[in-house]
Amino acid sequence: MTQVHVLYIAGWGRSGTTILGNxxxxxxxxxxxxxxxxxWERNLTDNYLCGCGSIIDHCPFWSSxxxxxxxxxxxxxxxxxxxxxxxxxxxLPFLLRPNAAxxxxxxxxxxLDELTRFYRAIQEVGQSRVIVDISKFPSYAYALSLLxxxxxxxxxxxxxxxxxxYSWLRPKVREGAENPRMQQIxxxxxxxxx
Numbered sequence: 508m509t510q511v512h513v514l515y516i517a518g519w520g521r522s523g524t525t526i527l528g529n530x531x532x533x534x535x536x537x538x539x540x541x542x543x544x545x546x547w548e549r550n551l552t553d554n555y556l557c558g559c560g561s562i563i564d565h566c567p568f569w570s571s572x573x574x575x576x577x578x579x580x581x582x583x584x585x586x587x588x589x590x591x592x593x594x595x596x597x598x599l600p601f602l603l604r605p606n607a608a609x610x611x612x613x614x615x616x617x618x619l620d621e622l623t624r625f626y627r628a629i630q631e632v633g634q635s636r637v638i639v640d641i642s643k644f645p646s647y648a649y650a651l652s653l654l655x656x657x658x659x660x661x662x663x664x665x666x667x668x669x670x671x672x673y674s675w676l677r678p679k680v681r682e683g684a685e686n687p688r689m690q691q692i693x694x695x696x697x698x699x700x701x
Contacts, residue, residue, distance in 0.1 A: 510658040511630045515648045516641040518664035521674035527664060528641040529558075536636030540629060544591065544642035547584035568632060576628035582621050590618030596646040612653045623656050 514531065516524045525541075532539025541558065542549075549555040550563045557566040564570065573581050594611060601607060612619065629638055642648070643664075652659050672694045 511626045511656055512635075512637045512658045512660070513626060513651055514637050514639045515651060515659055515661045516639065516643065516664055517645060517648055517661055518643050518666075519671060520643065521671050522664045522666040524641040524643060524664050528639050531637075531639045534637075536634075537639055538629060538633035538635040538637070539639040539641075540633075541640075542642045543625075543640045544644055544647045546625075547587040547591070551581060551584040571632045572625070572628045575632055576624040587618065587621065590615060590621075591647070591650070593618075594646045594650055596644055599645055599649065602649065608653060611649075615650065615653070619650065619653055622650065623654050626651075626654070626657060 514537075516528060518524055528539045528541065531537050539558075550557070550569070554562045556562060557569060559566055559568070563573075573579060593615060602611070626638060629635065640651075648659065648661055651657050676691060676694065678691060
């Protein structure tokens with residue numbers, strides 16, 4: 508089997524990654540999938556809407572992906588979120604140690620196996636040459652780099668910090684979410700995090 512090519516867009520939130528992902532998703536052979544890092548809690552637990560306007564259970568694309576990857580019964584979202592959170596961005600300096608990648612690959616093997624099934628199913632259902640994932644977090648990109656079946660390319664999205672800070676101040680609503688108001692962050696906090 509050929510490797511799954513994932514174009515990973517990294518950066519700080521409100522930097523335009525969603526717009527870029529949607530634009531790239533219109534290229535033949537590219538499949539834009541949003542922030543897959545959050546798929547488990549947002550889409551399977553909180554019933555956020557897909558870009559098509561449906562919940563995951565009624566979306567033809569995601570229903571087909573879940574069927575192909577897991578026979579219709581995806582792994583427990585809480586387990587997947589716990590596994591994902593074992594590797595955080597603050598852990599990245601420790602990954603410079605010798606054999607760190609091997610150690611994390613062994614520790615996270617159940618999680619990485621599920622991610623391999625997931626990305627492979629997305630590639631097959633979407634007939635994708637490239638999967639565009641806008642998850643942003645460096646730690647999640649690192650987890651994807653541990654997957655032997657994934658060819659990872661990373662694009663770092665940087666937006667003027669003044670525009671990012673302004674965007675974090677503005678109230679925004681997420682369609683179809685149980686709690687539709689998106690988080691707001693003050694100027695000082697967003698500048699430090701940027």
